[in-house]
Amino acid sequence: MRILGIDCGTQRTGYGVIDSDGRQHHLVDSGVIRTSPRDPLETRLLAIAAALRECRAAHRPQAVAVEQVFVAANARTALKLAHVRGVALLIVAEAGLALAEYSPLEVKMSVVGYGRAEKRQVQQMVASLLRLDSVIASEDACDALAIAICHANCAALGLKIGVKA
Amino acid sequence: MRILGIDCGTQRTGYGVIDSDGRQHHLVDSGVIRTSPRDPLETRLLAIAAALRECRAAHRPQAVAVEQVFVAANARTALKLAHVRGVALLIVAEAGLALAEYSPLEVKMSVVGYGRAEKRQVQQMVASLLRLDSVIASEDACDALAIAICHANCAALGLKIGVKA
DSSP states (O other), X not given: OEEEEEEOXXXXXXXXXXXXXXXXXXXXXXXXXXXXXXXXXXXXXXXXXXXXXXXXXXXXXXXXXXXXXXXXXXXXXXXXXXXXXHHHHHHHHHTTOEEEEEOHHHHHHHHTSOTTOOHHXXXXXXXXXXXXXXXXXXXXXXXXXXXXXXXXXXXXXXXXXXXXX | OEEEEEEOOSSEEEEEEEEEOSSOEEEEEEEEEEXXXXXXXXXXXXXXXXXXXXXXXXXXXXXXXXXXXXXXXXXXXXXXXXXXXXXXXXXXXXXXXXXXXXXXXHHHHHHTSOTTOOHHHHHHHHHHHTTOSSOOSOHHHHHHHHHHHHHHHHHHTTOSTTOOO
């Protein structure tokens, strides 16, 4: 199964594509969509939509996994993030792809085995699980891969397949 | 100037199109995009995007006005709303249209002259300003028209034209 993980953000949206049989995961592509804080939000959403559509067309994933969003300490940040997330979900729905959502805790539990794992630990486990020679330098791309791996693990166990928002 | 006002919501998104010379406003179209709470969010976003694109193509507005979003009493509702708003801003940006944003207070001040006006007063003033025989029954369509009228008034005064998120 080919899985696209997306780590939404207004300034940096990470994406990661893996192939997985549920036991072994293989890196296909990963990267970061960057937008400028000097641009208005709608311009940035347009750029993110274009890049996600391009990624979707290039890799033709069978499933897409994203992180759930919460109103955390910074409510303004969460609201902006939700705008980006709305656009990401639209891109998923346009292609009729199955969507799964996981909390940050679930992602860390699934990838590192520990819900309060640090960024560095996630980077190391993602590199190890994908059998890479070095860690993925971009935190956003790495987080997106972690979300994809989390979904691969859960889908293998028959959990959360096609779970909807 | 032809203005499209959008009142975003997950269950009901109102839209209102007016022609205005800044003094007189003329109703072109208004309505409500309804989605089912039984459908997953991404399916609803897809339906809202399709309806907004249809409205944009049918009426070819020169400017679009939307309400600002705040984290109010219900943070979960605000987050869902922000997903819809992200999709609405994308539809605006796709066509390169000027976007203006107003707070609910600004809309009521501009349309009724009183920031704490009730829904009923907004409905009556919208009907009066558009010289309609009866009020617009749908609150969501009426709110969208109020946002469009607010922008027509502000644009006439040289305020907020093309103000960005």
